[in-house]
Amino acid sequence: xxxxxxxxxxxxxxxxxxxxxxxxxxxxxxxxxxxxxxxxxxxxxxxxxxxxxxxxxxxxxxxxxxxxxxxxxxxxxxxxxxxxxxx
Numbered sequence: 001x002x003x004x005x006x007x008x009x010x011x012x013x014x015x016x017x018x019x020x021x022x023x024x025x026x027x028x029x030x031x032x033x034x035x036x037x038x039x040x041x042x043x044x045x046x047x048x049x050x051x052x053x054x055x056x057x058x059x060x061x062x063x064x065x066x067x068x069x070x071x072x073x074x075x076x077x078x079x080x081x082x083x084x085x086x087x
Contacts, residue, residue, distance in 0.1 A: 003016050003017045
């Protein structure tokens with residue numbers, strides 16, 4: 001994994017790196033490996049995750065087909081154009 005630091009902006013590069021690690025599931029895996037998990041607990045967790053994924057997919061399909069209403073989107077505030085105050 002690689003993140004470029006532009007204009008010595010380390011804070012932005014760190015944010016980008018954290019977002020990439022989050023998407024890859026690195027933080028979640030670290031949390032899971034922190035302590036031993038019994039095989040029975042692991043099976044239960046994996047089954048619950050599978051149920052959650054299935055329900056989410058079914059909900060998305062129902063929204064797409066118009067069977068249930070989708071989430072209400074919040075109106076985005078209008079952005080003001082950048083002014084040239086320092087010129």
